[in-house]
Amino acid sequence: MELQRVEVVKNIYSENEKIAFSVKEKLTQKGIFAVNVLGSPGAGKTSALKQIIKLMPDTKFYVIEGDLESDIDTQKMRSIGVETYQINTKGACHLDAPTINSALDNFNLREKAILFVENIGNLVCTAEFVIGEHIKMLICSVPEGSDKPYKYPIIFENADVIVLNKCDLKEYVDFDDKFFYDGIAALNKKAPVFEVCAKTGEGFDKLVQWINKVRV
């Protein structure tokens, strides 16, 4: 018997990344622009998606809802006529590429469309598992506080667009704009930030313009 050290140096995410790559290729070929929607629980991910969809009446949408349990968000999306598929992760805290790959079988992807994947409400590991998306849209909200870039730097670093929701609540909570924007400036030079209110729809016109500009 002999003890031997074998060099490996293999990224543990690599299997997920490989599958994500093929999901993205498949979606691109079919003319589907995939958006990984990230944010804390209750930040307003579902409310924001409803506002975006309302402002784009000529666009076809698919939505995948990821939740630990329940299909409340799926019911909301279906009630506005959007084809939606629910994933229940039964405890898993993030969606990954294999899960999205099989969820896509539930759609008949024939037209050009935008696919929104509402990830599990979580600012930590959802940032690290790619699912085949073209962009990551981070939804934060005013009541969460302006220190979030400092506490969850990776998700702010990886976002392609940052939406600050619930701006109607700025007058009720101490939200330090400068602290928030300084944190983002250090972490992410590319992502634009849009201030919105998903309750009234304010600010979504600019976000929709941006989405139309970047979508494939």
Added chain:
Amino acid sequence: MHEYSITQQIVKIAEENAISNGAIKIERISLVVGELSGFIGESIQMYFDVLSKGTLAEGAIVDITYVKPQLKCSKCNSFFYRKRFSFECPQCGGMGLPTEIGKEFYVKDIDILTDK
């Protein structure tokens, strides 16, 4: 919770490399984990003990090297560890930019037994 699926990948990577090197057993698996990845070593070891049962990795030690994140100053280019709630360079006050240091997450090497 997601340490479960991640640990499956670790066992798989270790086993593939062990088999291709003619191992009869894996004694040790060494991981490099950046602290930004948010993985908890104890949790990986716990899932590992369950998931490695019946594989070449059963009973192996998971040895984790943690890497503290570092930022790079946009003014003076020095690398530094950041203070809480700040991205400022301690040398010159410049703005620190994210680097890859602290995001590592890979299987570095494995110790295997062969019957040679």
